Amino acid sequence: MQKGKEPANGPSDGATPKAAVGRLSLYLRHLEALQRAGQETISSTQLGRALEITDAQVRKDLTYFGQFGYPGVGYRVQELRDALRALFGTNRTWQVALVGAGNLGRALLGYRGFRSHGFAIGAVFDSDPKLHGKHLHGVEVYDVARLPELARTLGLALAVLAVPAESAQSAADIIVDAGIVGILNFAPVQLRVPDVVAVVSVDLGLQLEQLAFLVNQRTATSTADSPSTP
Ligand code: NAI
Numbered sequence: 001m002q003k004g005k006e007p008a009n010g011p012s013d014g015a016t017p018k019a020a021v022g023r024l025s026l027y028l029r030h031l032e033a034l035q036r037a038g039q040e041t042i043s044s045t046q047l048g049r050a051l052e053i054t055d056a057q058v059r060k061d062l063t064y065f066g067q068f069g070y071p072g073v074g075y076r077v078q079e080l081r082d083a084l085r086a087l088f089g090t091n092r093t094w095q096v097a098l099v100g101a102g103n104l105g106r107a108l109l110g111y112r113g114f115r116s117h118g119f120a121i122g123a124v125f126d127s128d129p130k131l132h133g134k135h136l137h138g139v140e141v142y143d144v145a146r147l148p149e150l151a152r153t154l155g156l157a158l159a160v161l162a163v164p165a166e167s168a169q170s171a172a173d174i175i176v177d178a179g180i181v182g183i184l185n186f187a188p189v190q191l192r193v194p195d196v197v198a199v200v201s202v203d204l205g206l207q208l209e210q211l212a213f214l215v216n217q218r219t220a221t222s223t224a225d226s227p228s229t230p
Pocket of ligand 1 (some may be wrong): 100102104105163170172185186187191204205
């Protein structure tokens with residue numbers, strides 16, 4: 001275990017392995033659960049076991065972002081959780097613009113879990129005039145043309161894009177004009193945005209395909225392993 005002193009400033013060389021960042025989210029979820037259960041410390045072995053990875057991998061990941069462990073103690077749950085939240089920027093509440101108040105947009109709006117992860121949908125934007133001025137789950141719907149003006153006054157820093165594919169690029173352009181530099185894109189299109197804008201795309205179809213692949217593999221393996229009947 002390493003001596004813990006340095007803050008989580010991130011890697012000095014600027015290169016962040018994507019897989020490690022994915023695991024950091026899992027560490028954070030687990031640490032939050034431990035904190036709710038009142039556990040104060042955890043070793044890399046326990047953390048690794050909980051997430052089905054090796055303790056060496058846990059230490060490697062966490063060392064990459066800062067020195068968190070204490071000899072003979074392990075990791076202090078709250079300290080590591082706070083450091084990871086600071087690293088993700090979720091130690092504050094991000095105000096999020098939801099663009100597209102259709103089936104998906106409304107479902108996302110109704111999900112209360114975002115707030116506990118540091119995200120609040122501060123305003124909804126849609127092109128349909130029938131929705132303007134309405135409140136959905138307590139959040140006002142505005143004309144999407146007002147996004148640049150309202151992003152500044154409401155402090156909207158991220159956007160969730162849930163409009164039909166054919167409208168996605170024009171809506172993304174408005175989001176970019178609004179000075180928002182992070183888009184969670186649900187539309188099945190590759191968005192063209194300036195380099196300064198980060199886009200994370202969500203594709204449940206892709207996830208389902210991967211799930212089907214895994215189930216297929218397991219079925220094939222268990223069929224191959226089963227003794228053949230004479
Ligand atoms: P929907 O048709 O129910 O809602 C779309 C909403 O966007 C409507 O309220 C419409 O007025 C609004 N809209 C259209 N053009 C706009 C624009 N330029 N600016 C602002 N608002 C605009 O569609 P639904 O079912 O909610 O799907 C939304 C998007 O999410 C689609 O692109 C769909 O393919 C995608 N989707 C993605 C999933 C994923 O796993 N990534 C899962 C489900 C849907």
